[in-house]
Amino acid sequence: MGIFKDLESNVRGYCRSFPVTFTKAQNATLTDSEGNQYIDFLGGAGTLNYGHNNPAFKDALIDYIQSDGMTHGLDMHTEAKAAFLETFRDLILAPRNMDYKVQFTGPTGTNAVEAALKIARKNTGRQTIVSFTNGFHGVTQGSAAVTANGYYKKASGLPTTGVHFMPFDGYLGDFNTLTYFEKALKDKSSGLGHPAAVIVECIQGEGGLNVASKEWMQGLQELCKRYDMLLIVDDIQAGCGRSGTFFSFEEFGIEPDVITLSKSLSGYGLPMAIVLLKEELDIWQPGEHNGTFRGNNHAFVTSRKALETYWSDYRFAEEVQHKASVIRRRLKEIQAENGGQMKHKGRGIMQGLEFANGEIAGAITERAFDKGLVIETSGSDGQVVKILAPLTIEESTLNAGLDILEKVIGEVMAEQVSKAS
Numbered sequence: 193m194g195i196f197k198d199l200e201s202n203v204r205g206y207c208r209s210f211p212v213t214f215t216k217a218q219n220a221t222l223t224d225s226e227g228n229q230y231i232d233f234l235g236g237a238g239t240l241n242y243g244h245n246n247p248a249f250k251d252a253l254i255d256y257i258q259s260d261g262m263t264h265g266l267d268m269h270t271e272a273k274a275a276f277l278e279t280f281r282d283l284i285l286a287p288r289n290m291d292y293k294v295q296f297t298g299p300t301g302t303n304a305v306e307a308a309l310k311i312a313r314k315n316t317g318r319q320t321i322v323s324f325t326n327g328f329h330g331v332t333q334g335s336a337a338v339t340a341n342g343y344y345k346k347a348s349g350l351p352t353t354g355v356h357f358m359p360f361d362g363y364l365g366d367f368n369t370l371t372y373f374e375k376a377l378k379d380k381s382s383g384l385g386h387p388a389a390v391i392v393e394c395i396q397g398e399g400g401l402n403v404a405s406k407e408w409m410q411g412l413q414e415l416c417k418r419y420d421m422l423l424i425v426d427d428i429q430a431g432c433g434r435s436g437t438f439f440s441f442e443e444f445g446i447e448p449d450v451i452t453l454s455k456s457l458s459g460y461g462l463p464m465a466i467v468l469l470k471e472e473l474d475i476w477q478p479g480e481h482n483g484t485f486r487g488n489n490h491a492f493v494t495s496r497k498a499l500e501t502y503w504s505d506y507r508f509a510e511e512v513q514h515k516a517s518v519i520r521r522r523l524k525e526i527q528a529e530n531g532g533q534m535k536h537k538g539r540g541i542m543q544g545l546e547f548a549n550g551e552i553a554g555a556i557t558e559r560a561f562d563k564g565l566v567i568e569t570s571g572s573d574g575q576v577v578k579i580l581a582p583l584t585i586e587e588s589t590l591n592a593g594l595d596i597l598e599k600v601i602g603e604v605m606a607e608q609v610s611k612a613s
């Protein structure tokens with residue numbers, strides 16, 4: 193399609209990996225303008241946990257539009273917003289004994305992160321945020337500062353300040369990286385000073401599916417308490433069920449001070465983001481952090497429907513955990529078939545395989561697309577092939593996608609061997 197190349201900025205990204213024009217999508221199946229079908233293991237980069245055009249949400253949205261329900265509401269009271277808040281409280285917060293205020297931010301993940309950083313700085317009067325190696329938190333000025341990847345940092349065009357990076361769990365092999373973090377907190381000459389907060393992903397989505405262990409996350413919370421720093425968990429990608437529970441930290445028994453949610457929160461791929469903050473941190477003055485699009489009522493309608501449909505009981509979480517175990521088993525098989533030349537990464541339906549370099553991983557995803565599978569890479573060198581399928585994917589479709597992956601990995605690895613000899 194010439195129009196994209198002629199008119200659209202060079203900044204376009206995903207379309208370069210999947211150079212067709214998509215027309216339709218249903219659950220985990222995409223259709224292009226030639227009528228070709230693809231299995232979707234990208235899931236809108238974690239935005240479509242409940243699949244494309246989920247029929248239950250679509251019906252709710254059509255009904256709402258037909259009845260002239262408010263579409264745009266700034267941050268005014270609307271029935272759709274009240275219904276979302278009540279449902280979020282009753283189905284998500286209350287059953288988990290979570291006591292938080294909800295802040296609606298501009299509808300992107302990065303805006304929720306900007307708000308979270310402001311909350312930390314405003315409450316503590318301090319500036320430094322500790323972030324981690326390979327962390328990704330968005331690309332506006334503040335969130336790009338706490339993002340580790342040099343490609344995005346450089347593009348921000350200004351020195352990114354107010355951040356100090358620490359090694360994530362596993363960054364130094366078996367060494368517990370919190371030992372270093374604590375030493376730096378204690379040592380007045382470490383250069384760290386007294387940070388306002390720590391921002392962390394329990395599963396690093398863009399950073400290569402690095403997983404923080406339960407012990408490490410508990411240790412991190414403990415360190416935050418002991419050294420008077422706020423704990424911000426960025427659950428924008430790993431949240432909304434992706435890890436196998438609604439929040440990615442549920443099994444850790446921790447209680448972050450601030451949590452960011454976006455991507456799959458609306459359920460339908462509509463833009464929506466929130467920050468959950470402890471009541472005592474809610475010292476905002478009215479409108480101090482604002483944004484025109486904080487009231488996307490269509491997103492409130494579909495989000496509420498998503499919560500009602502999938503989070504009223506444990507069945508959906510169990511289904512996700514089952515599919516995650518299928519993925520784990522098959523990835524381990526692929527690993528064994530190829531002489532263990534790759535590393536298994538991630539958890540939940542956020543798993544993948546790490547290859548020696550981005551070239552190999554890129555060759556795999558490119559060839560997978562030729563065979564009808566949409567899948568992307570992540571990690572500092574794009575070296576991790578990453579499965580981010582909708583959680584609602586039919587098991588047969590999931591296995592069909594994994595079959596393609598298995599075949600393609602076998603081919604590419606065999607070529608590597610023959611190239612080397």
Ligand SMILES: *Cc1c(COP(=O)(O)O)cnc(C)c1O
Nearest residue numbers: 300301302328329330397428429
């Ligand atoms: C995607 C993502 C963001 C940024 O969200 P945008 O909507 O792209 O601004 C922030 N944090 C994490 C963990 C993400 O995966």
